[in-house]
Amino acid sequence: MNSSLFRDRLLASTMIGGVMLLATPAFAQTPAASTPTTIGPKVAAAAADAAEDEATIVVTGSLIKNPNLVQSSPIAVVGAEELQLRQTNVAEEVLRTIPGIVPSIGSAVNNGNGGASFVNLRGIGVNRNLVLLDGTRLVPAGTAGAVDLNNIPLALVDRLEILTGGASTTYGADAVGGVVNFITKKDFAGVEINASEQISEQGDANTWRADLTTGANFDDGRGNAVFSIGYQKAKPVYQGDRDFGAFNVSSFTGASGGSGTTVPARFNGIAGANGGANLGNRQIDPVTGQLLTAAQSPNGAFIPFNFNPYNIYATPFERFNIFGAAHYKIINDIEVYSQAIYSKNRVTTIIAPSGTFGNALTFPLSNPFLPVAARNQICGAQGLTTVQCDAAAVATSPADPNFRTFTSTVGRRFVEAGTRNSEYTTSFFQLKAGMRGPITDSIDFDFFGAYGESTNIQRQTGNGLLSRLVNSVNATNPNTCLTGGPTCVPINLFGAAGSISQASLGYITGVSTSSTTFSNLGQAHAVISGDFGIASPGAENPISFALGGEYRNYTAGNTSDTSTQTPGEVLGNGAATPDSTGSYNVKELFAEINAPLIENAPFAKTLTLELGGRYSDYSSSGTNYTYKVGGSWEPVAGIKLRGNYQKAVRAPNVQELFAPLVTGLDSLSVDPCAGAAPLNNANLRAICIAQGAPAGTIGLIANPSAAQPNATSGGNPNLGVEQARTYTFGVVLAPPSVPGLTATVDYYHIRVTDAITSPTIGDQITGCFGSGNPGLAVTPFCTATFRRNPLTGGLDGSTATTPGVLEPLSNLGTILTDGIDVSVNYSHDVGFAKLALSFDGNWTHRSKFKATPSSPDRECTGYYSTNCGSLQPKFSFNQRTTLSFGPADISLLWRYIGKEQQEPDDIVNGNGPVFSGAYPSGVFPGSGLTVGQFGTADFGKIKAKHYFDLSGRVAVTDQLSLTLTVQNLLDKKPPFTGTGVGTTSYNSGNTYPSTYDTIGRRFAVAAKLRF
Secondary structure (H helix, E strand, C coil): CCHHHHHHHHHHHHHHHHHHHCCCCCCCCCHHHHCCEEECCCHHHHHHHHHHCCCCCECCCCCCECCCCCCCCCEEEEEHHHHHHHCCCCHHHHHCCCCCEECCCCCCCCCCCCCCCCCEECCCCHHHEEEEECCEECCCCCCCCCCCHHHCCHHHEEEEEEEECCCHHHHCCCCCCEEEEEEECCCCCEEEEEEEEEEECCCCCCEEEEEEEEEEEECCCCEEEEEEEEEEEECCEEHHHCCCCCCCEECCCCCECCECCECCCEEEEEEECCECCCCCCEEECCCCCCEECCCCCCCCCCCCECCHHHCEEECCEEEEEEEEEEEEEEECCEEEEEEEEEEEEEEEEEECCCEEEEEEEEEECCCCCCCHHHHHHHHHHHCCCHHHHHHHHCCCCCCCCCCCEEEEEEEEECHHHCCEEEEEEEEEEEEEEEEEEECCCCEEEEEEEEEEEEEEEEEEECCCEHHHHHHHHCCCCCCCCCCCCCCCCCCCCCCCCCCCCHHHHHHHHCCCEEEEEEEEEEEEEEEEEEECCCCCCECCCCCEEEEEEEEEEEEEEEEECHHHHCCCCECCCCCCCCCEEEEEEEEEEEEEEEEEEEEEECCEEEEEEEEEEEEEEECCCEEEEEEEEEEEEEEECCEEEEEEEEEEEECCCHHHHHCCCEEEECCCCCCCCCCCHHHCCHHHHHHHHHCCCCHHHCCCCCCCHHHCCEEEECCCCCCCCEEEEEEEEEEEECCCCCCCEEEEEEEEEEEEEEEEECCCHHHHHHHHHCCCCCCCCCCHHHHHHEECCCCCCCCCCCCCCCCEEECCCEEEEEEEEEEEEEEEEEEEECCCCEEEEEEEEEEEEEEEEECCCCCCCEECECEECCCCCCCECCEEEEEEEEEEECCEEEEEEEEEECCEEECHHHHHHCCCCCCEEECCCCCCCCCCCCHHHHCEEECCEECCEEEEEEEEEEECCCCEEEEEEEECCCCCCCCCCCECCCCCCCCECCECCCCCCCCCCEEEEEEEEEC
């Protein structure tokens, strides 16, 4: 048996055994007590039913257990009913569609996906919100501290609760933007089998999922144990299988986009051992053997490599998960409990073929594949005579005095090798065990310990190694290399597609590379809560409290093979991954009070005050404290005002503290030093040369290949804690005169200072080439921030020689977002059916980011650019209408995404305006597509989008129910923006796949059998 498979099975069996021996408490968290936003049908009723079964409750955002607790913080709830109607398989896929949540890394991100999915509350970063399982932290996915949502077992999720605003007082650091708390089903008894199948109208995007859950009460109800096992598999959707994604279009020119790493190969910065002229950017003509300028090429310009058909809109995903929980009352209502979760999932990213992405290569002039015409051009540039050139052409030994070489950066795709695949396999587990029970009639205790580990193994194939490529071009005959030993096979980089032999590909790309990212979290938590029987003079209910302490220890790091650790060695791999590890711990004390001040008085049916504080001692960044003040006022029945103010914090994570300095990739379409601009501007020319561009490259510098410049960043051990001030206030309406109607309106405001940030690439461009340097002077900022390719003068090329744009981490940033959440729910019996209406909307007023005091104060609400990442519309909403006819439901979900436009600062200080108008002639060469079918373009604006999903559900018998869902009912296509206006992760395939539906109309059917 495979050793890793045996280890995984042994671990799973051990966890299951531990769960069955231990027990877990009834940890019910009712949204009814906190007057939540309910997303979807029947949620509030189900939650209220659950509350009736519990003597005490815990609401997300508070550690106080009290059946009468009223929470001042707004909470949105997504129930199991909504998950079932949506046919959701992964938590990230439903979270990214909730208004106010900005799509993050997930199944729709291909180039930039590291095998995990995250949630980004309010758009302020995946590391500024907490993901909990039954109120307990989960081990992060890696060094950055964010939790991988791929590991959440949706089959056993009863609901998820989303708390807006800071919650650091309750849960500790990181809960700046809020909390997502997954609540599992309690006291499950019986057997439940779920199976579902999904497929698009075009026959792809197939997803299969099956879950088995079983549970039982035992010992006359003193205990309960539940066990769930699940499996799912999702297949990819290729960009080439959709007409809007089949060919890459530049967002800025409307013409053929893609990569400068082409077939035939492009050569830049050609120079010889004895100097000579620089031939600039040329492309080999495999027919004539000449090195052509763009104007000399058959199309009058270089046609970029179209990488779209190889890339995907939806990543392949496979998961096997196990969940178990148990609890048992041992004596005097004291319970022992446990919970265990295990997941093994595999995410595969697929991108275009590897190649040499601007690497500097040295060729003998006697290379057997070098065409005569190209050789003569190179000899002429080097100042060699015809006699010298002819002698160099036959000099096969470096010892021959006539032996000569030339060096060039080369861009050539190895299309003969197929795609580059990265397979990310994550193994995750977490164990939790504890004890809870009464101390007195009104005071309880609860303490637990938990430990978890996450390991992500990346295995890459199809990339190739630079050291082997260097050997392979260093050849003077077609069979052997001058370096690299007998296994080396010479490569032909001068021919058309198909000219590279499988033998040479086997030598260069036939090596897989791997790296491992690991993290673990150990935590201990103890709390006593209840009341002392003391009430304020104007209230009947006593003042409740919670008091406790917590300890957490984080360790995370990564290891990789030698090739992956070496900068620039793995072709097309971006940043190297040197081994690193780091750890820190935190010790905390906390207290909370919930005090009913007035009850059942004129104009004060209820008036409640909330107070809380937490003291934290971080081994990495010293001591800090947080606090909250909140309350609610219900002047008359059906109207409640609520609000709270909190100081929240976020401590730097392992990656921010300890990550080594590495050079990877960023997003930038237009380099200010590219093209003819520096020829006509002496100050600009001086800046480009001061940043490392050779003088001979001025006027010949190309924009970054595939709009991906090099960028260098790393950790900073001197980072301190972020500080945040958050507040919310709103109103809850439940008028007695309109039974079944509830509405909430809440304003939220989150401001983060001392934010741990790095400047965006647009910030750096602005500081040197834009409004931050109006005179275009050669400033220390310009020379320290940009380090160019020593051969081409560009910002791309080998990461071993070209740092590109420097993006250091600091505590100098500020983040601000505010907006309004609106929720309306209404249910009514209309005679022939029961009608349920729900509306959940978000209006984001601002989403501002300032990386340093000298950086622009960027506004990203309703704007897109490489500075803003994922889209955050000004206004969005979900509206669901459900009609229930006895055992059958029919439900329509309407999702609205507001309009967007290019960021104004991006136009002024960065890339300039994107393309608008009629597409240039020949924009889609060789694609089979015509310009006419796309009409005219306006890549600077995205119109508002409306999506509709229709679901039907029927209880066939008391044990069997069926659900059918048609997603994207009207088959709406995504907006066409071209590629390059946004970051590589989110602006891909000519649109924004994480925000807009690229799959098209698709069908899902699910069956649930319970007995």
